[in-house]
Amino acid sequence: MDHELLNKVFFQFNLTEEIAPYGNGHINDTYVASTQRYILQRINTSVFQDPDGLMENIVNVTEFLKKKIADTQGDPERETLTVIPTKDGKPCYHLDENNVFRVYQFIEDTISIESEKTPEILYEAGVGFGHFQKMLSDFPVWKLHETIPDFHNTPKRIQALKDAISRDAAGRAKLVQKEIAFALENAEWADTVVNGIQDGSIPVRVTHNDTKINNILFDRQTKKAVCVIDLDTVMPGSILYDFGDALRMGGSTADEDEVNLDLVRFDEATFASFARGFLSETKDSLTARELELLPLSVKLMTYECGVRFLTDYLNGDTYFKIHREHHNLDRARNQFRLVQDIAEKEEHLLSLVKQLL
Ligand code: ADP
Ligand code: GN1
Ligand code: MG
Numbered sequence: 438m439d440h441e442l443l444n445k446v447f448f449q450f451n452l453t454e455e456i457a458p459y460g461n462g463h464i465n466d467t468y469v470a471s472t473q474r475y476i477l478q479r480i481n482t483s484v485f486q487d488p489d490g491l492m493e494n495i496v497n498v499t500e501f502l503k504k505k506i507a508d509t510q511g512d513p514e515r516e517t518l519t520v521i522p523t524k525d526g527k528p529c530y531h532l533d534e535n536n537v538f539r540v541y542q543f544i545e546d547t548i549s550i551e552s553e554k555t556p557e558i559l560y561e562a563g564v565g566f567g568h569f570q571k572m573l574s575d576f577p578v579w580k581l582h583e584t585i586p587d588f589h590n591t592p593k594r595i596q597a598l599k600d601a602i603s604r605d606a607a608g609r610a611k612l613v614q615k616e617i618a619f620a621l622e623n624a625e626w627a628d629t630v631v632n633g634i635q636d637g638s639i640p641v642r643v644t645h646n647d648t649k650i651n652n653i654l655f656d657r658q659t660k661k662a663v664c665v666i667d668l669d670t671v672m673p674g675s676i677l678y679d680f681g682d683a684l685r686m687g688g689s690t691a692d693e694d695e696v697n698l699d700l701v702r703f704d705e706a707t708f709a710s711f712a713r714g715f716l717s718e719t720k721d722s723l724t725a726r727e728l729e730l731l732p733l734s735v736k737l738m739t740y741e742c743g744v745r746f747l748t749d750y751l752n753g754d755t756y757f758k759i760h761r762e763h764h765n766l767d768r769a770r771n772q773f774r775l776v777q778d779i780a781e782k783e784e785h786l787l788s789l790v791k792q793l794l
Contacts, residue, residue: 438466438479442532447477449523449530450540461551461651462667463758474543475521479536480529484756485669488537490582492528495668496520497580498573498643505572515544516664547654547663552692556710558650558660559687563714565653565662566645566683570676571718573643578673581643588646588670589678591627591741595620598748607753613766619773620744627740629733630675638726644674648683676727680715681734685742687711688735689775694768701771703778708735709789716793728794732786736779743772 443456447470454470456477466479480488499520503513519542523530529539550558587593598620602610610617633639645652645665652667686693688707691700712731716723749756750765759765779786 442536443468443477446479446530446532446536446538447540449532449538450475450477450521451524452521452540460549464669469543474545476541476543477538478541479538480669482535482537485584487582487584488529488531491584491669492520492539494581494584494671496528498576498668498671501576502572514542518542518544518664518666518668544654544664544666546657548657549651550653550655551651554650554687554689554704554707556706558655559707559710560714561655561660561662562650562653562683562687563711563716564718565665565714566648566679567715567718568662569645569665570642570679571722573671574722576643578641578643581672583672584670585672588672589674589738589741590631591737591744592631594741594744594748595624595627598744598751601748601751605751607751609751609753609766613747613750613769616747616766616769616773620740620747623740623776626733627737629730630677630737633726633730634675639675639677639730640724640727641673642676643671644676644679646670646672646674646678646682648679650683650687676719676723677730677734678738680712680731681736681738682742683715684708684711684735685739685772685775688779689771691771693771694764695771696767698770698774701774701778703735703775703782705782705785705789708732708786709793712790713793716790720794728790729787731790732779732783735786736776736783739772739779740776743769743776746772 452475456468456470459469460467464481464484468477482488485491499517502517506513506516520528521540522528529537531537647667647670653662654664654666656663688703690702690704695701746765746769754765
């Protein structure tokens, strides 16, 4: 976005700082102000079609969290996001239909972790996401708007892939026959969580739904988890989505877009570290069925993400930000490689969960 436009938007939040692009997210346009620190984000309105509903979720959830954090002698300014309202008291500013902006207080002395996956970091990430889940366990789930309907409905994601194959909008289907076959042949367990929610055997909870490790801020010095961010997809869901998605990224020995697939493996020790942190916060509230499905959830979320990358590749890269021509295909191959490895290790992962209980 050009500087003049950014300054105009910033003025709407009563701010007059220098602004620069910031972070490594795939969805929103993120900027940071230079002197007093604020985060300015243009909400991706083709992904989030009801930005007002989304901001209502974020305001409600962060206000709820702030009370909980204050009650336990935490720091409500640091341990959850703070929405800065516009001059007329709104949680976001509509410049026009496609340009909707919000500002958060910058959380100082923290870092986002993109690739460092030590056992300590993964344990802390588990504590961070588990604690988030625990604090929201009595938030009224019916109050939340579904910001992306069917976000983790894996069978619907498979249907979207099939639609993309038939449309073949970018003429790429012939290049990815192997990947398509993998996606369609490995789908027999893909409805496990959706079916469980439907038949009542898996409870609906308030979930984050996008638990990449870079959606937690860690303390710069102690590397303890400080704040769960990127609250756009906080919605009703299954805790298995949050557990599985965190390990999809956190449990891989490589980055999500690594092209050398020999480097892409699922690390069982890392799984155990994350699970230990996560379960230290959530163990008592998880049902036997949820505990049993923790390993499958990692395979499922990795598979689903691979399906989404492949679909976007076939659609001509319209959803995820890409930085090179075949980026989404590289990401899909990487995720499918990981699915194979997780499948081979699934039984061992279940025994690790049992040990932790
Ligand atoms: P996206 O949805 O595009 O992933 P995020 O909300 O995750 O966007 O923001 C992108 C990056 O910006 C984060 O990974 C983090 O590094 C940084 N960031 C976002 N909000 C804050 C904040 N309040 N304080 C400090 N850094 C932040
Ligand atoms: C997106 O916004 P970000 O970068 O945290 C995506 C996730 C995917 C992830 C893959 C709203 O996450 O669902 O798992 O990319 N978020 C949305 O890296 O689609
Ligand atoms: Mg993010």
